[in-house]
Amino acid sequence: MESTMLQSIQKELSNCEQVECPVEHNFSEGIYTRTIHMPAGALIVGKQHKTQHLNVILQGHCEVMIGGEIQDIKAPYTFESLAGSQKLLYIFEDTIWMTIHVNEDNETNDAILEDRYIMKESTHGVVHDRDNDGINSDVNKRNKQSSGRCTGSSSS
Numbered sequence: 001m002e003s004t005m006l007q008s009i010q011k012e013l014s015n016c017e018q019v020e021c022p023v024e025h026n027f028s029e030g031i032y033t034r035t036i037h038m039p040a041g042a043l044i045v046g047k048q049h050k051t052q053h054l055n056v057i058l059q060g061h062c063e064v065m066i067g068g069e070i071q072d073i074k075a076p077y078t079f080e081s082l083a084g085s086q087k088l089l090y091i092f093e094d095t096i097w098m099t100i101h102v103n104e105d106n107e108t109n110d111a112i113l114e115d116r117y118i119m120k121e122s123t124h125g126v127v128h129d130r131d132n133d134g135i136n137s138d139v140n141k142r143n144k145q146s147s148g149r150c151t152g153s154s155s156s
Contacts, residue, residue, distance in 0.1 A: 006088060010045045025110065032103035032113060038062070038095045048086040048119040053101045055079050060095025064088070084119075 019042050024035040038044060038060070057077040064071050065088040066081070075095070081087075101117055 006045055006086060009043075009088065013043070013045060025108075025113075027103065027106065027108055029106065030102065030104055032101045032107070033098050034101070035096060035098040038089070038091045038097065040091055040094050042089075042091040044087075044089040044091065046087040046089065048084065049081060049099075049117055050083055050119055051101060051117055052083050053081055053099050053117075055081055056098040056100065058096040058098055059093075060091065060097075061093040062095050063090045063092070 019039060021039070021042070021044070022037045026033045026035070035058075040060075055078065057073055057075045059075045061072075061074045064073055066085055081099075101113075103113075107113055107116070
């Protein structure tokens with residue numbers, strides 16, 4: 001059910017202007033980090049990851065749905081994602097989120113890293129909607145709308 005709901009939300013989001021979420025890539029011996037900056041008011045369907053990895057919320061406040069459960073997260077916060085997980089987020093305050101991945105061969109090519117860590121069929125999207133009270137509110141509101149009315153803008 002969760003994957004069907006995420007696909008439905010993603011389909012609707014794909015009809016909306018996307019919000020810009022800058023991403024930084026950093027490397028150290030055997031480690032790759034990806035840091036995304038997400039603006040307040042954004043509703044985000046994240047990419048589905050192939051690997052188990054750490055998530056570090058460095059700044060901000062958001063709700064995240066993983067495995068059908070919604071968690072309210074405020075920085076600083078660290079947790080582990082399992083392989084195959086995909087997240088739905090609503091950003092209450094500008095949020096900086098870092099994922100930490102094993103990178104045994106010290107690869108730095110973005111396309112190779114994307115192929116290594118992200119499911120090929122993974123879809124994602126980001127829209128901006130400041131008139132929102134969180135994930136449940138947004139899902140309920142979007143389920144009631146017959147038009148694809150969206151505001152805002154971009155993906156990572």
